[in-house]
Structures are given as structure tokens and as C-alpha cells.
Amino acid sequence: MAARAARTILAFFMIVSGFTAGVLATAGTAHADGCYTWSRTLSEGSSGADVTQLQIRLGGYPGYGSVLAVDGRFGPATTAALKRFQSAYGLTADGIAGAATYSKLYALQDDDCTPVHFSYGELNDCNTTWSGGAVDAATAKANALRTMWKLEALRHALGDQPITVTSGFRSRACNDAVGGASDSRHLYGDAADLGAGPHSLCTLARQARNHGFNGILGPGYPGHDDHTHLDHRGSRFWSAPACGV
Structure with a gap:
């Protein structure tokens, strides 16, 4: 909690400094964040690992019915997602990732790169190794991280009230034990059930x-009247008939 508070204070300082020193067009003074530090301003046309890191955190802002690609290329979809993120947090929605955007991201993430309101433990109700699923452990854990950033966006859009995750990653053994489907997205680490x-x-x-x-x-879909299930499957399938979805 102390580290999180320190990042929040530093984030505020960086935003204020940006306005007073006129450096919002650049990444600002070098800043060591416990998770990840951006060292340059990013905008449409940029590419690289730092764009990939930005896209992971913008995954919850693609717009209705869309999914933001995490490909390290800053194109129009990333620009639009960044503008939605900036608007959601009261920043200037210019589609440029600079000091103010990074300051907000630093305040939103813990040292393990999870968003502040979710944790790896919440997204893994099976084992701590992330092994035994349909993908290797590293992929399952990376998928869970992307899910958490989408859940953080969902949480913020709903007034920053708590969201309860009732199920996340499962190994095949764990999935069988709870009667999960043989092709469940929980096996990939990219699914979350919400209560x-x-x-x-x-x-x-x-x-x-x-x-x-x-x-x-969700409600109205067989077996889902007591939870809402979200995942990253390859194509869209929405079915919560009792909710008009």
C-alpha cells in the first residue's frame, strides 16, 4: 500500500510539473516505476515493446464490440483506445502517450504490473504455477494480465465499485473437478467469471x-444464471438472453 501511495503522489507531481514546465508533449523526466517505465512519447506510427506495454493497459478501451490488438504497432485503433482512456480519467484526449498518460498508468499499476484493483491470485483459482492448462504457463499468466486490465476499465466505467472475480485460470484437472467445458477459455487463462x-x-x-x-x-445462457463469464475467444460470442445481450 505504501508503494502504491508513493506512486500516486509521484503521478500527481508529474502531471503538475508537466503543466508548469510545458513538457506534456514528451515523456518527461526519466522515472523508474516498479513495474514498467516508458522513456519516450508514443503516438500513431510508433512501434516497439513500449507500444505493446501501452496496448496491454489500453485493452479495456477499444470501443463497443471491438478488441484492441496487442501487436506493438501504434495505429488508429490504439489512438482511439488511448483517447477513450484519457477521457475516462480526465486527461486531454489527444491520442498521444506522454507524461500525463504515463503518470496515470503508473498510479493504476502495482509493481507486478497488475492493475491496482486486481491481482494474479484473483485470476487463478487453481494453482500458483499457471501450468496444466491449454497453453503454457507463461502464456496463461500473460492472458490473465490482459484480462485484469480489461476488468480495471470495466470497474472504472461502473463507478470504481468493486467487482468480484469468482473463477479465473484452471488447469485441466481443476476444470474437470468443477465440471467445466472441455474447451473452456479458463484453460487459457483469459477468462473471468464475475459474481x-x-x-x-x-x-x-x-x-x-x-x-x-x-x-x-450471462443470465439466460445455460449454466450462467449465477455469474457473468468474460473471455478473449477468437471471435465474438455474446449470449446473456435475460439481459438483452
Whole structure:
């Protein structure tokens, strides 16, 4: 918590410094973040690993029914996603990733690169090694990280109230034990089941359409009346008939 508070204070300082020193068009003074540090301004036409890191964090802002590619190439879709992110947090929506954008991202992430309101433990109700699924452990864990950033966007859009994750990654053994489908996306680490809380299951299913999930299953779909399921399957399949989804 102390590290998170320190990053939040530093983020505020960087934003203020940017306005007073006129450096918002650049990445600003070098800053060592516990997770990842951007060292240059990014905009349409940029490419590289730093663009990939940005895209992971913008994954929840692709627009209705869309999915943002994580390919290291800053194209029009990344520009649009960045503008939505900037607008969501009260920043100038110019589609350029500079000091103000990075400051907000630093404040939103913990030292292990997870967003502040979610953790790897929440997205893994099976084992700590992320092994035994349909993909290798590193891929499953990377998929879970992308899911968490989409959930962070969903959470923010719904007023920053808590979202309860009831199931995440499963090995084949864990999936069989709970009666999961043989081709469940939980085996890939890119699925999350959400329980009702401050928001109804239908509210979660409807809002998720804006945050990069190809798979949305909820009330009215067989076996999903007690949770809303979100995933990154290869093509869109939304079915929550009781919610109009």
C-alpha cells in the first residue's frame, strides 16, 4: 500500500510539473516505476515493446464490440483506445502517450504490473504455477494480465465499485473437478467469471461489451444464471438472453 501511495503522489507531481514546465508533449523526466517505465512519447506510427506495454493497459478501451490488438504497432485503433482512456480519467484526449498518460498508468499499476484493483491470485483459482492448462504457463499468466486490465476499465466505467472475480485460470484437472467445458477459455487463462455485488450480473454483461471481451455469457445462457463469464475467444460470442445481450 505504501508503494502504491508513493506512486500516486509521484503521478500527481508529474502531471503538475508537466503543466508548469510545458513538457506534456514528451515523456518527461526519466522515472523508474516498479513495474514498467516508458522513456519516450508514443503516438500513431510508433512501434516497439513500449507500444505493446501501452496496448496491454489500453485493452479495456477499444470501443463497443471491438478488441484492441496487442501487436506493438501504434495505429488508429490504439489512438482511439488511448483517447477513450484519457477521457475516462480526465486527461486531454489527444491520442498521444506522454507524461500525463504515463503518470496515470503508473498510479493504476502495482509493481507486478497488475492493475491496482486486481491481482494474479484473483485470476487463478487453481494453482500458483499457471501450468496444466491449454497453453503454457507463461502464456496463461500473460492472458490473465490482459484480462485484469480489461476488468480495471470495466470497474472504472461502473463507478470504481468493486467487482468480484469468482473463477479465473484452471488447469485441466481443476476444470474437470468443477465440471467445466472441455474447451473452456479458463484453460487459457483469459477468462473471468464475475459474481453479483454492487452491480447486477446483467449490468456487468452489458457494460463488458465496451471493454474488449469477445466472449460474454450471462443470465439466460445455460449454466450462467449465477455469474457473468468474460473471455478473449477468437471471435465474438455474446449470449446473456435475460439481459438483452
